[in-house]
Amino acid sequence: VDSVALREAVINAIVHNDYSSEVPPLFEIFSDRIVITSYGGLIEGLSEEEFFGCCSKPRNRELMRVFKDVGLVEQLGSGMERILAAYDKSIFEFSKNFMKVTFKYDKKAAIKSGDKKAAIKSGDKRSSKKYEEQRAAVIAYIAENKSVKSEELIDVLGVKISRVKVILSRMVDEKIIVAEGGNRNRVYKMYEQ
Secondary structure: OOHHHHHHHHHHHHHOOOHHHOOOOEEEEOOOEEEEEEEOOOOOOOOHHHHHOOOOOOOOHHHHHHHHHOOOOOOOOHHHHHHHHHOOHHHEEEOOOEEEEEEEEOHHHHHHOOOOOOOOEOOOHHHHHHHHHHHHHHHHHHHHHOOEOHHHHHHHHOOOHHHHHHHHHHHHHOOOEEEEOOOOOOEEEEOOO
8 A cells, every 4th residue: 555645535534624514534455455434525615526636625624733733634635646656546535425445455466575564555566666766766866966856757657737746645645755944945855864
C-alpha cells in the first residue's frame, strides 16, 4: 500500500467525517486490504466529478484548521491529488451516507520481494514507474542547481503545477528533499541527514 496515499486517506476520513450523528470513521485492516469508511458520503453541493477533480469543501472547518496548524494538511484538495497520483478512482466507493476507500495488498509481489510484511500497492504500476522517473528528474535538476522552486519543474517534468506539487510533497514525505521558506519563496533542496 502506498504510504503517502494511505496517510492522506486517513486524514481525509477524519477531517471530512460527519460527526453530527456521532458516527466516527472506521479503519479496518484485513489480510488482503485496508478499508477506510467515513460517515456522511460526499458533502452536499460537491459532485463525484468535482471530488475527483481535487475540489474540496471542508465539512469540519475547525478540525481542518487544526490539522493545517500542525502541518498535517497543506491546502484543500492536495490530499486527493496525492491519492490519485498513486491509485485510480476505482478504490473509492460512494453511497448516500458513507464513503469507502479500499487499499488492496499485492501478496504475490510482497512474497516475491522477500518481505513478508510488505504491503505493496496493487494500483496502477505505470503510475508508480512514472513517479520514479519524475522523482529521478527532480533529483537530477536539484543536483545541478542546488535548489528548485516548484514553478521551475513545470517545463522540466512536462506536467501541471498541481502534479509538480504532488511529486514534491511525496518526495518531502519520503525524506528525499526538504522544503525551505514560505509559500511564495519556498525552495526544495536535497535532504541531508
